[in-house]
Amino acid sequence: MMKQDIFQAIADPTRRAILTLLAIQALTPNAMAEKFDMTRQAVSKHIKVLYECELIKPEQSGREIYYHFNAKKMQEFDHWLSQFRQNWETQFNQLDQLLTTIKEQK
Amino acid sequence: MMKQDIFQAIADPTRRAILTLLAIQALTPNAMAEKFDMTRQAVSKHIKVLYECELIKPEQSGREIYYHFNAKKMQEFDHWLSQFRQNWETQFNQLDQLLTTIKEQK
DNA sequence: TATATATGCAACTTTTGAGTTGCGCAAATT
DNA sequence: AATTTGCGCAACTCAAAAGTTGCATATATA
Numbered sequence: 001m002m003k004q005d006i007f008q009a010i011a012d013p014t015r016r017a018i019l020t021l022l023a024i025q026a027l028t029p030n031a032m033a034e035k036f037d038m039t040r041q042a043v044s045k046h047i048k049v050l051y052e053c054e055l056i057k058p059e060q061s062g063r064e065i066y067y068h069f070n071a072k073k074m075q076e077f078d079h080w081l082s083q084f085r086q087n088w089e090t091q092f093n094q095l096d097q098l099l100t101t102i103k104e105q106k
Numbered sequence: 107m108m109k110q111d112i113f114q115a116i117a118d119p120t121r122r123a124i125l126t127l128l129a130i131q132a133l134t135p136n137a138m139a140e141k142f143d144m145t146r147q148a149v150s151k152h153i154k155v156l157y158e159c160e161l162i163k164p165e166q167s168g169r170e171i172y173y174h175f176n177a178k179k180m181q182e183f184d185h186w187l188s189q190f191r192q193n194w195e196t197q198f199n200q201l202d203q204l205l206t207t208i209k210e211q212k
Numbered sequence: 213t214a215t216a217t218a219t220g221c222a223a224c225t226t227t228t229g230a231g232t233t234g235c236g237c238a239a240a241t242t
Numbered sequence: 243a244a245t246t247t248g249c250g251c252a253a254c255t256c257a258a259a260a261g262t263t264g265c266a267t268a269t270a271t272a
Binding site: 005007008010011013016019020023069071072074075077078080081083084085087088090091 | 111113114116117119122125126129175177178180181183184186187189190191193194196197
Binding site: 028029030040041044047048062063064065 | 217218219220221
């Protein structure tokens with residue numbers, strides 16, 4: 001498992017749109033293909049990428065497969081991003097200080 | 107401006123490493139190239155991508171260019187992620203409830 | 213049982229992107 | 243002034259990824 005890179009997975013705009021859709025409700029591959037102007041097979045390949053990095057989960061229902069958004073996996077991004085969070089808070093505090101200093105000089 | 111996609115920029119592992127480096131301290135292209143086993147020109151291309159989506163900012167100093175991490179831009183990513191945050195909190199609450207129910211049944 | 217539908221897999225083409233080599237320009241050094 | 247150094251740009255190669263067509267399989271429906 002984890003054949004695919006989660007960063008690579010969200011790099012594609014179509015896959016991001018799929019994730020946004022699935023975050024609202026689970027859908028079958030056919031239903032997704034109808035939403036985008038794309039063949040079913042093309043969507044199917046995106047699904048494979050998203051599935052392999054565990055961003056979505058399949059739920060078999062007869063011959064249909066409903067794909068669900070896996071929120072837990074999305075948190076990996078959040079974790080990666082957190083290394084910068086300290087940094088941007090600092091940069092903004094510095095900006096705040098600068099603005100305050102300018103104000104006081106007036 | 108904004109020729110490059112921020113998601114695309116982050117998709118590459120080398121560019122992610124560059125961002126991590128620059129979040130700690132500003133560096134010149136040559137300094138970055140030394141960190142990775144890569145030609146300066148290869149790094150230079152990554153710099154271009156990161157610059158064009160405003161994830162880094164150049165600071166000219168003589169003939170050297172120090173590139174700084176732009177924390178503000180990274181927040182855009184955070185913003186995109188926030189659409190799922192509600193979702194994953196919900197999914198975890200549901201999991202919590204399920205686990206609680208199972209416990210109570212014992 | 214025959215047929216239609218939903219899906220995944222494989223082969224192929226086309227596009228994109230990472231990395232290299234070579235060049236030119238501007239700032240430092242001699 | 244000549245040379246070295248730091249950098250960006252353009253052309254090229256090569257690998258990966260997006261999308262297509264065709265096919266196989268499994269589940270419904272007639």
